[in-house]
Amino acid sequence: YFMNTNELIEAEDKYFINTFARQPIVLDHGKGVKVWDKDGNEYIDMFAGIAVNALGHAHPKLVNALQGQVEKLIHVSNIYYNEPAIEYAKKLLPLTEFDRLFYANSGAEANEGAIKLALKYTGKSEIITAKDSFHGRTLLTLAATGHEEYREPYLKNLPQGFIEVPYNDIEAIKEAISDETAAIMLEPIQGEGGVNVPSKKYFDEIAEICAEKDILLILDEVQTGFGRCGTLFAHELFDIKADIMTIAKGVGGGVPMGAFLATEKVAGGFAPGDHGTTFGGGPLVCAAANAVLDTILDEDLLENSKKVGAYFKDKLNELKEKHDKIVDVRGHGLMIGVELSESGAGYVDKLREMGFLINCTAGNVLRFVPPLIITNEEIDKLRSAKTE
Ligand code: PLP
Numbered sequence: 001y002f003m004n005t006n007e008l009i010e011a012e013d014k015y016f017i018n019t020f021a022r023q024p025i026v027l028d029h030g031k032g033v034k035v036w037d038k039d040g041n042e043y044i045d046m047f048a049g050i051a052v053n054a055l056g057h058a059h060p061k062l063v064n065a066l067q068g069q070v071e072k073l074i075h076v077s078n079i080y081y082n083e084p085a086i087e088y089a090k091k092l093l094p095l096t097e098f099d100r101l102f103y104a105n106s107g108a109e110a111n112e113g114a115i116k117l118a119l120k121y122t123g124k125s126e127i128i129t130a131k132d133s134f135h136g137r138t139l140l141t142l143a144a145t146g147h148e149e150y151r152e153p154y155l156k157n158l159p160q161g162f163i164e165v166p167y168n169d170i171e172a173i174k175e176a177i178s179d180e181t182a183a184i185m186l187e188p189i190q191g192e193g194g195v196n197v198p199s200k201k202y203f204d205e206i207a208e209i210c211a212e213k214d215i216l217l218i219l220d221e222v223q224t225g226f227g228r229c230g231t232l233f234a235h236e237l238f239d240i241k242a243d244i245m246t247i248a249k250g251v252g253g254g255v256p257m258g259a260f261l262a263t264e265k266v267a268g269g270f271a272p273g274d275h276g277t278t279f280g281g282g283p284l285v286c287a288a289a290n291a292v293l294d295t296i297l298d299e300d301l302l303e304n305s306k307k308v309g310a311y312f313k314d315k316l317n318e319l320k321e322k323h324d325k326i327v328d329v330r331g332h333g334l335m336i337g338v339e340l341s342e343s344g345a346g347y348v349d350k351l352r353e354m355g356f357l358i359n360c361t362a363g364n365v366l367r368f369v370p371p372l373i374i375t376n377e378e379i380d381k382l383r384s385a386k387t388e
Contacts, residue, residue, distance in 0.1 A: 004038070005025070005026050005037070005038050005039055008026050008038070009024060009026070023348075023349075023352060023357075025037040025038075025041070025043075025352070026038040029057075029058075030045065030053075030056070030057025030058055031056075031057055031058050032056045032057060032058075032059075032371075032373065033045055033046075033056050033057075033370060033371050033373060033374050033378055034057070035057060035357070041355070042355060043352070043355050043356060043357045044355060044356050044357070044370075044378050044381060044382070045057070045357045045370065045371065046356055046357055046358045046368045046369070046370040046374075046382070047357045047358050047359050047367075047368075047369060047370070048369055048370055048371045049254060050223075050249065050359070050369065051191065051223050051228055051249050051250060051335065051369035052249045052250060052253070052254055053253060053254050053371050054226050054227060054228075054250040054253050054292055054296065054301070054371060054372050055253045055292060055295055055296075055301075055371060055372065055373060056371035056372075056373045056374075057254075057371075059253065059295065059373075061291050061294070061295045062253050062254070062288060062291045062292060062295070064291070065287045065288055065290065065291035066255070066284065066287060066288055066291075068287070069084065069283055069284050069287035069288075070284065072283070073283045073284075074282070074283065074284045075279070075282045075283070075284065076282070076283065077278070078276070078277065078278070078280070078281060082281070082282070082283045082286070083283070084283045084286035084287045084289075084290055085103060085281040085282070085283065085286040087286070087290060088286045088289050088290050088293070089101050091290065091293060091294075092261075092289075092293060093261065095232055096232075096233065096245065096261060097241045097242070097263070098244075098245060098261035098262055098263055099262070099263055099264040099267060100261070100262055100263075100264065100267040101259045101260065101261045101262070102117075102259060102260050102270075102275065102277075102280070102281075103257070103258070103259045103277065103280035103281030103285075103286070104248070104257075104258040104259055104260065104277060104280045105256050105257065105258055105277065105279050105280055105285075106136070106248055106256060106258050107135075107136055107220075107222035107223075107246065107248035107249060107258055108135070108136025108137055108138045108141045108258075109136075109138070109248075109258055109277070109280070110222065110246035110247060110248050110258035110259055110260045111135045111136050111140075111141045111144065111185075111220060111222070111246050111260075112136070112138055112140050112141055113246075113260045113275055114185075114218050114220075114244045114245075114246045114260040114262075115127060115140055115141070115144065115183075115185070115218070116140075116274075116275060117244060117260065117262060117266065117267070117269050117270055117275070118182050118183040118185075118216050118218055118243075118244060118266075118269075119161075119182055120269045120270060120274060121182075121216070121266050121268070121269025121270075122182040122183070122216065122269075124179075124180045124181060124182035125160075125161045125180045125182065126161045126162075126163055126178060126180040126181045126182060127144065127161060127162050127163070127181075127182055127183050127184070127185050127218075128162075128163045128165060128173055128176045128177070128181060128183070128184045128185070129144045129145075129146060129162050129163065129164050129165075129184075129185050129186070130146050130164065130165060130166070130167040130186055130187075130190070130193075131146040131164055131165065131166050131167055131193075132146045132147070132167055132190055132192075132193030132194065132196065132362070133145055133146040133167070133185075133186065133187055133190060133193060133220075134146075134147070134187070134190070134191065134192035134193060135185070135220055135222075137150075139154060139157060139158055139159060140159050142154065142158065143158040143159045143160075143161075143162045144162050144185060146164050146167075146193070161180075163176045163181075167186070167190060167193070167196055167198060168196070168198035168199060168202050169202075170201075170202055170205045170206070170209075173206065173209065174209065177209070177213060177215070181213070181215050182215070182216060183215060183216035183217065183218050183243075183244075184206060184209075184210065184215060184216070184217055184218070185218040185219075185220065186206075186217075186218075186219060186220065187219070187220045187221075187222075187223065187224060188203075188219055188221060188224050188229075188233075188234035188235045188237070188238065189224050189229060189234050189331070189332065189335060191223035191224065191335070191361070191367075191369075192223075192361050192362070193361070193362055194337055194339065194361055194362035194364075194365040195330055195331045195335060195336065195337025195361070195365055195367060196330075196337075197330050197331065197332065198238075200238050200239070203235070203238040203240045204238075204240070206240070207240050207241070210243075216243040216244060216266060217240075217241075217242040217243050217244075218242065218243065218244045218245070218246070219233075219235050219242040219244070219245045219246070220245075220246050221233050221234060221235065221245050221246060221247050222246055222247060222248040222249050222258070223249055223335070223369075224335060225245075225247045225249070225250060225251070226247070226249070226250035226251055226292070226293075226296065226372075227250070227296050227301050227302045227305045227333065227334075227372045228250060228305065228333060228334060228335045228369065228372075229305070229309075229331070229332040229333040229334075229335050230302060230305045230306035230309055230332050230333025230334070231302060231306075231332075231333070232296075232302060233245065234332065234335075237332055243262065243263055243265075243266045244260055244261065244262045244263075244266060245260065245261045245262075246258065246259070246260045246261075247259050247260075247261070250292070251289050251292065252285050252288045252289050252292060253288055253289075253291070253292040254288075255284065255285045255288040255289075256285065257285040257286075257288070257289055258280075259280075259281075296372065299373075301372040301373065302372075304372055304373065304374075304375075305333040305334045305372045306333055308334065308374055308375060308376055308379065309331070309332065309333040309334045309335075309336065311376050311379060312334070312336060312368065312379045313329055313331065313336055315379060315383055316329040316336065316338055317329050320338075324341070325340050325341050325342060326338060326339070326340060326341075327339040327340060327341050331368075334368070334369060334370055334372060334374065335367075335368075335369055336367070336368040336369075337361070337365045337366065337367055337368075338365065338366040338368070339364060339365050340364045340365070340366065341364070342364060343360070343363060343364055344360030344363070344364050344365060344366045345360055347360065347366055348360050348366070351382075351385075354385045355385070356382055356385065
């Protein structure tokens with residue numbers, strides 16, 4: 001490489017289609033919960049690639065799994081069987097209420113497939129979704145996403161049939177149900193929407209309605225899954241079961257992967273030819289996913305997410321007592337939102353300059369989604385930095 005930080009940023013500005021408001025650093029390498037930029041500045045990564053790097057950076061088990069697989073087989077078509085993909089399905093599904101899965105490459109693709117399956121299985125045309133939800137950037141998942149501003153430029157081309165209702169409002173769901181309702185699609189905890197945690201009663205009632213009216217429940221666990229919220233999947237916190245669940249982000253620990261999982265009955269809605277993918281379920285990403293899941297279980301990272309998350313939340317609540325600008329501290333495990341009474345952008349910049357990477361979502365919610373391997377000591381470093 002031959003460009004310095006400024007030259008790289010200028011080149012990006014010149015060559016890339018302008019879609020991201022980026023932070024002004026070029027990340028170069030990482031180890032554990034730390035990352036370094038090209039100028040040698042060190043950061044504690046409390047953002048983890050937006051809740052992706054579950055094992056942190058360069059975890060030896062993930063690196064070894066990838067290196068071993070790279071030398072063996074990177075890609076084969078889905079018209080052949082490959083062992084890591086089958087091994088992973090056999091390992092993951094018994095940890096859930098689902099019987100079958102389909103591999104995709106991202107959260108949006110996983111959701112796209114899940115929606116298609118729900119429509120095909122039920123033969124109905126409407127899906128109830130929530131305001132402030134985020135399900136992806138493809139036209140179908142954008143139609144499902146509860147942000148009018150993202151949908152607005154494409155209104156004439158967006159798929160129809162998505163009925164948006166306020167989140168955590170059971171009456172709104174009841175009112176939105178019609179004879180054409182195929183499914184209710186929700187995040188168990190809204191991520192991009194501001195780390196919004198609904199009540200257990202909400203999900204209990206949804207489960208009842210779905211059973212009574214024969215409506216499917218699709219849970220988007222793209223951000224909340226894989227230990228993020230202290231349990232393997234966040235809907236375990238509410239003790240509910242779904243018909244279809246989507247995953248991505250943390251599943252591959254950083255390699256692009258997603259999937260949708262379904263019960264035996266609902267999975268039967270698809271037959272050969274109804275859906276497909278070139279890259280989904282390739283041996284390389286599945287080798288990574290095997291290593292990530294094994295490590296989460298072997299190193300008890302669910303417990304770590306729960307324990308360190310609780311410690312972090314306690315400390316943030318202590319801070320809230322002292323600072324009027326903190327309106328609310330919420331979340332589960334290592335998915336924590338701090339709602340401010342003002343914009344959070346300046347705080348993100350300040351923390352970055354102090355050596356901590358986080359982001360701000362929904363305008364005024366600071367979001368902390370660190371790797372699941374983070375310890376109380378790193379949380380304490382953030383505390384002492386904040387008091388300085
Ligand atoms: N669903 C949820 C809950 C998400 O948080 C995201 C991304 O932030 C997506 C879907 C889309 O995932 P991807 O960016 O991998 O398409």
